[in-house]
Amino acid sequence: MIAELGLAALWLCAALAVLQLIGGALAQRRDTASGLAAMVRPAAMLQGLLAGLAFACLLWVFAVTDLSVKLVATNSHSLKPMLFKLSGAWGNHEGSMLLWVTVMALAGGLIAMVEKRLPEKTMQATLAAQGFVAIGFYAFLLISSNPFERLAVAAVEGQGLNPLLQDAGLAFHPPTLYFGYVGLSVAFSFAVGALLTRNVTPEFARVMRPWVLGAWVFLTLGITAGSYWAYYELGWGGWWFWDPVENASLMPWLAATALLHSVSVLAARDALRTWTIMLGVVAFSMSMLGTFLVRSGLLTSVHAFAVDPERGTFILFLLAIYIGGALLLFGLRAGHVREGERFQLTSREGALVFNNVMLSAILGIVLLGTLYPLLTEAFDVRVSVGPPYFNPVGAIFTIPMLLVMAVGPLLRWRRDSIERIKLPIAIVTSIIVSVAVLAALMGDIAVLPLLGLCVAIGLAVASFLPLRGRNLLRVPIATWGMVLAHFGIAVALFGMASDSAFTKERLAALQLGEEVTVGDWRVTLDGVDPVAGPNWTAMEAQVSAWRGSGAPILLLPQSRNFWAPPMQTSESALATQWDGQLYAVIGNRTEDGRWQLRVWWKPFVTFIWYGGLLIALGGALAAIGRVMADLKRRSVRARANSRRTERRAKGFA
Amino acid sequence: MTRHFLAWMAGLAAMASAMFAMPILAQSSTAPAPYAYQQLDDPALERRATDLMHTLRCLTCQSQSIADSDASMAGDMRHQVRTRILAGEEPEAIRAWLIERYGDYVSYDPQVSATTWPLFAVPLLLLLLAGLILRKRIGRGGVADREGEGT
Numbered sequence: 001m002i003a004e005l006g007l008a009a010l011w012l013c014a015a016l017a018v019l020q021l022i023g024g025a026l027a028q029r030r031d032t033a034s035g036l037a038a039m040v041r042p043a044a045m046l047q048g049l050l051a052g053l054a055f056a057c058l059l060w061v062f063a064v065t066d067l068s069v070k071l072v073a074t075n076s077h078s079l080k081p082m083l084f085k086l087s088g089a090w091g092n093h094e095g096s097m098l099l100w101v102t103v104m105a106l107a108g109g110l111i112a113m114v115e116k117r118l119p120e121k122t123m124q125a126t127l128a129a130q131g132f133v134a135i136g137f138y139a140f141l142l143i144s145s146n147p148f149e150r151l152a153v154a155a156v157e158g159q160g161l162n163p164l165l166q167d168a169g170l171a172f173h174p175p176t177l178y179f180g181y182v183g184l185s186v187a188f189s190f191a192v193g194a195l196l197t198r199n200v201t202p203e204f205a206r207v208m209r210p211w212v213l214g215a216w217v218f219l220t221l222g223i224t225a226g227s228y229w230a231y232y233e234l235g236w237g238g239w240w241f242w243d244p245v246e247n248a249s250l251m252p253w254l255a256a257t258a259l260l261h262s263v264s265v266l267a268a269r270d271a272l273r274t275w276t277i278m279l280g281v282v283a284f285s286m287s288m289l290g291t292f293l294v295r296s297g298l299l300t301s302v303h304a305f306a307v308d309p310e311r312g313t314f315i316l317f318l319l320a321i322y323i324g325g326a327l328l329l330f331g332l333r334a335g336h337v338r339e340g341e342r343f344q345l346t347s348r349e350g351a352l353v354f355n356n357v358m359l360s361a362i363l364g365i366v367l368l369g370t371l372y373p374l375l376t377e378a379f380d381v382r383v384s385v386g387p388p389y390f391n392p393v394g395a396i397f398t399i400p401m402l403l404v405m406a407v408g409p410l411l412r413w414r415r416d417s418i419e420r421i422k423l424p425i426a427i428v429t430s431i432i433v434s435v436a437v438l439a440a441l442m443g444d445i446a447v448l449p450l451l452g453l454c455v456a457i458g459l460a461v462a463s464f465l466p467l468r469g470r471n472l473l474r475v476p477i478a479t480w481g482m483v484l485a486h487f488g489i490a491v492a493l494f495g496m497a498s499d500s501a502f503t504k505e506r507l508a509a510l511q512l513g514e515e516v517t518v519g520d521w522r523v524t525l526d527g528v529d530p531v532a533g534p535n536w537t538a539m540e541a542q543v544s545a546w547r548g549s550g551a552p553i554l555l556l557p558q559s560r561n562f563w564a565p566p567m568q569t570s571e572s573a574l575a576t577q578w579d580g581q582l583y584a585v586i587g588n589r590t591e592d593g594r595w596q597l598r599v600w601w602k603p604f605v606t607f608i609w610y611g612g613l614l615i616a617l618g619g620a621l622a623a624i625g626r627v628m629a630d631l632k633r634r635s636v637r638a639r640a641n642s643r644r645t646e647r648r649a650k651g652f653a
Numbered sequence: 654m655t656r657h658f659l660a661w662m663a664g665l666a667a668m669a670s671a672m673f674a675m676p677i678l679a680q681s682s683t684a685p686a687p688y689a690y691q692q693l694d695d696p697a698l699e700r701r702a703t704d705l706m707h708t709l710r711c712l713t714c715q716s717q718s719i720a721d722s723d724a725s726m727a728g729d730m731r732h733q734v735r736t737r738i739l740a741g742e743e744p745e746a747i748r749a750w751l752i753e754r755y756g757d758y759v760s761y762d763p764q765v766s767a768t769t770w771p772l773f774a775v776p777l778l779l780l781l782l783a784g785l786i787l788r789k790r791i792g793r794g795g796v797a798d799r800e801g802e803g804t
Contacts, residue, residue, distance in 0.1 A: 236721040243716035357786050361779045368775050381768050386718070386761025388708045393776050397783075505703065507692050570723065587690060587723075596690045 003069050003148040006057030009050045010098075010148075013105060014138035016047040017131040020108075024128020027121060028196065040124045041112040047134070048109020055102040058147055062089040068154035071095060071147050077158040079535055087171030094147035096174055100291060101137040103175075103182040107211075108134070111186065117207050119199060126193030133185055136318045144311045160535075160565045167233060177222035177249055181287035183215025184256060188284030188326070191277045195333045200277060205267035206630060208280070212260045213623035215283075217616045219253045224612030235570035235585045237503070237600045239608060240496075242390045247370040248290035251363055255283035258359040260619075261352050269413055271341040271349055274334045275356070281330050285323040286363070292319055344415040351408030358401035365393050391448055402455050402493070405486065406462035424465050432458035445501045452497025460490035477625030485618025492611025498580075498604035509594040519601035521582060522546045528586070528595055536562045538571070541586040541595065545575060557586040581605050688735035689728030702735045705744040708761045709734070709751065718761060 019036070020043045027037035061069045062085050065078045075092045076085055090099040108130045115123060141147065190208040194200045226249065231239040240246065259279040265272045292315045343349040369385040376383050406428050410421045418425070435454040439445055445453075463486035467475060506518035510525040517523070526542040538558040545553045555573035562569065575582040580603040587596030693699040706720035711727040719727040719734070730751070737747045751759050763769045 234717070234721065235723065236717075238717075238721045241716050241718075241721070245716075354787060357783045361776075361783050364779050365776055368772065372772055376768055382756060382758040383763055383769055384710045384758050384761045385763055385772065386708065386710065386716075388762035389772065396776065396780070505692070507690050509691065568723075598690070 002057050002060050003066065003150065006054045006061075007146070007148040009054040009057065010138065010142060013047050013050045013054065013101075014135065014142060016043045016050070017134040017138060019043045020047065020131030021128050021135065024124040024126075024131065027124040027128075037124060040127050044105075044112035044127050044130065045109045047131075048105045048107075048112075051102040051105035055098055058089050058095060058098055059086055061148075062086060062095075065158065067156070067158060068150055070149045070151050073151060073155035073158050075158070075160075077160040077535070080160070081534055083168065083171060090174055091171075094141070094145045096178070097137065097141055097145055098147050099175060100178050100182065101134060101141065103178055104130070104134060104137070104185055107182055107186050108189075115207060117203060118193075119197065122193045122197045122199045122204070124193075125196040126189045129189040129192035129196075130186070133189070133322065136322065140314055140318060144314050160562075167229065173222060173225050173229060176218050176225060178291075180215045180217075180219030180222055180256070181252060181291055183211050183218060184252060184259075184283045184287045186211045187215065187259065187280050191280030191284075192326070192329065195277055195329060195337070198333075198336055200266075200273045200337050202267050202270050205263045205276065206626075209260070209263050209267060210623050210627055212256060212263055212283075213619055213626070216253070216256045216260050217619040217623065219249065219256055220612060220616040220619060223249050223253055224609050224616070227612070228609050231605075232572050232574060232583075233569070235572050236598075237505075237572075237583050237602060239499070239605070242369070242385075242387055244370050245294050247366050248294050251366055251370075252283060252287040252290050254359050254363040254366065255279060255286045258356045258363075259283045262356055265349055265352055266340070269341050269343070269349060271343060272353070273337050273340040275353075277334065277337065278330060279356070279360075281326045282360075282363075285326060286367075288319060288322055341414075343413070346411065346416050346418055348408065348411045348413045348416070351404050351411055354404050355401050355408065358397045358404075361397045362394055362401075365397070366390070369393075395448055395451065399451060399455060402459055402489070405489070406459050409463075409466045409482065409486070424462070424468075427465075428458045428462045431461055439501075449497040449501035452493055453501065456490045456494035456497060460487060460494070463487040463490055477628065478622045479625075481618045481620070481622030481625055483618070484621060485615045488611045488614030488616075488618055490611070491607050491614055492609075495604050495607030495609075495611060498607065499602050502603040503605075504601040506599045508597055508599075509590050510597050511594050514594075516597070516599070518582075518599045519603075520547055521599075521601055523582075523584070523597075523599050525595060525597055531558070533560070536560045539586065541584075541597070543573065543584050543586075543597070543599075545582055545584075545599075547577075553582070555582070555584045557584045559586050559588070576606060579603060686729055686732035688732040690731075691735075693735055693739055698738050699735075701744055702731075702738040705738070705747060706731055706734055709748070710759050710761055712755060712759060 020040055023036035023038075023040040023043065026035070027040065058071075061072055062076055063082070065072060065076055065085065067073045067078075071092065071094055075095075076088045080088065089095045108127065111123075111130075112127060118126075187208050190204065190211070194204045223246075226246065227239045230241065230246075231237065259276070259282075262272045262276045262279055266276045369390055373383050373385055407421060407425055410424055412420075432454045435457045436450065439450050439453050463483055466479065466483060504519035506516055506523070508516045510516065512525055512527060515522055515524045523543060523545045526544055528539055528541045531538050531540045538560040540556055540558045543555040543557065545555060553575045555575055557573040558571040560569045560571055561567075570585050570587070573584045575584075580601060583600040583602060585598040587598065589595055693702060703720060707718050709719045709730065711717045711719045711722040711724055711730070713724045713726045714722045717727070719730045721727075733751075734747055737750075738744070748760055748762075757763070757766075757768070763772055765773055
């Protein structure tokens with residue numbers, strides 16, 4: 001019954017999305033307040049409500065493990081802990097698509113309810129675009145991926161969820177990314193609305209900005225969490241594999257980063273109008289590509305895609321309609337948007353444009369490296385594109401971008417001179433050079449980590465320079481956000497470079513009581529005991545680690561065996577110090593009764609994720625600062641208006 | 654009589670082939686090969702081996718290098734790489750040997766070839782394009798007078 005309720009809600013949502021599209025489209029020709037046009041906002045709100053209901057229904061059938069629902073039977077198990085039963089609802093294709101569209105409908109409902117700053121016509125065009133995007137998702141769900149499909153005969157027991165995915169961190173990883181993707185879809189709808197009604201103004205940029213910032217914060221968090229998950233769960237200490245699934249989340253992030261900077265220029269200076277709209281279209285295209293490529297199975301293998309051609313063709317069709325349609329609209333309408341304010345090369349805008357172009361180039365490379373193997377595979381030639389390609393080729397664009405990023409915030413809007421910021425440039429340059437010399441003297445470090453280290457330290461200092469000579473209490477919150485986010489980039493880069501330059505690895509087969517060293521740590525295997533969890537059994541090793549004369553740290557790595565479905569995983573044990581992490585994994589027993597132990601000392605590796613969190617925090621501060629400033633501006637204006645009317649009333653009296 | 658002889662011959666042949674097959678079996682049997690989970694004693698050689706292993710694909714995993722995987726095939730390949738490095742082979746020679754055996758797919762470091770040239774041409778094109786866009790966007794005589802702006 002609950003499943004059918006969910007399905008009915010979904011059908012109603014689809015109908016409302018159609019209404020939203022038609023009403024919004026009619027509003028462009030006729031009066032914005034009459035007939036169907038007046039129903040656009042209520043339709044969006046109701047759609048949000050019903051999509052929320054549908055998703056709640058899905059959560060319910062997973063919570064009670066209703067095995068007559070096909071999705072539950074194939075992805076859940078009655079013995080699973082409740083948290084993973086619920087996260088199982090979106091840990092599969094159909095459920096995650098429903099989550100996507102639910103978040104999108106809720107966002108649409110929210111803007112329909114509160115957003116009153118833009119002209120009504122633009123708002124209706126925006127909501128029509130939202131409806132248009134949503135229709136594709138509803139059609140996809142209802143026609144080829146129905147999450148509420150029943151089995152003719154209920155299953156006796158569910159098939160379980162991939163044990164690697166039974167992890168609290170990962171339970172919240174997909175929703176976080178989806179919030180990001182959906183935020184970009186809202187930004188895209190605003191861009192379409194503005195483009196259709198020829199209303200690309202700073203006001204439009206201010207309305208769009210919190211959505212871009214919010215999406216960017218969620219994407220940052222999602223990528224950071226996903227990277228940390230891969231790091232501790234896969235058991236080999238790697239934190240980024242340039243895996244297509246990872247790239248699928250990185251590409252929207254790159255586009256969103258470019259977009260949020262260009263939208264700031266539009267809001268502050270009324271420049272970069274078409275560029276902002278184009279990035280809005282690109283960012284959304286990347287999130288569609290990300291979602292669909294991951295979910296279609298196309299990324300694992302072109303052949304996996306061919307196994308389920310119906311779904312695959314549907315996905316390609318939707319991608320073609322949305323991305324193609326958006327680009328077509330852009331091509332047709334961009335000519336009508338005036339260019340906006342001009343600026344000089346040495347200006348804040350100039351630096352931002354430089355970074356935008358670099359970000360777009362990096363995006364192009366990630367896109368190429370991700371899709372090219374798929375293209376050749378279609379012609380039965382298999383090539384692998386991995387870190388040895390992405391790292392150096394990406395660095396060609398990343399390093400100049402980071403250098404410009406160090407000084408860009410010091411420049412003034414519109415026109416400035418290098419002469420004026422000579423001192424900070426000299427400071428940053430000397431830091432970078434001295435770190436490079438120091439690191440080169442320290443020993444044999446590869447070129448890329450070396451560059452990473454010196455740019456990171458230079459950038460870390462440079463990111464605080466915009467605060468120089470200012471009263472810290474009067475610095476706007478949004479500026480603090482920028483400083484923190486830029487500092488976060490430096491911190492993360494430092495962690496990445498330090499990890500690849502200084503990691504120490506030790507693989508050994510140990511008898512109980514035997515000791516090995518890794519870096520300046522001494523590590524002993526004290527014992528190995530069997531332990532059991534709710535749906536697994538494991539061998540757990542007791543490993544003690546010393547550094548110098550300090551107290552020993554106990555690490556408990558496990559080798560787990562899950563039984564539904566049967567699978568072996570390594571649970572790494574991590575000891576976090578201020579200057580890095582000790583990472584231990586227990587492997588199998590060798591024939592002569594020793595245990596395979598893997599230990600890494602990874603200096604400052606944690607900075608990668610601290611950096612990610614700082615970036616997200618910076619983004620959140622910027623969003624809060626902007627929204628608060630905006631509310632203040634509005635209340636000041638309202639007060640001025642009321643005072644004026646009061647005065648006028650008195651004058652008349 | 655002849656029948657017995659044939660059976661005996663067949664048995665001998667089977668034994669012989671089993672003996673010949675042994676080194677191969679030893680590499681891919683269930684017990685991991687010695688260098689799958691064991692480092693080379695010489696840190697310089699071990700570093701060369703690890704650097705190479707990070708650029709080789711584990712063929713049975715999804716997007717992991719052989720240095721990042723528990724799969725038995727990755728273990729066997731690690732063993733191969735370490736043994737060959739120990740025997741004094743150059744990393745690139747080992748890569749070439751693996752490519753010959755498993756195809757281009759095994760190497761994460763695409764070399765310029767008839768099938769991979771776009772991977773190198775496109776970044777160059779992007780550099781060019783970036784330069785052009787920057788020139789067009791910013792290089793146009795700086796701040797011009799405001800000319801009838803508006804939407």
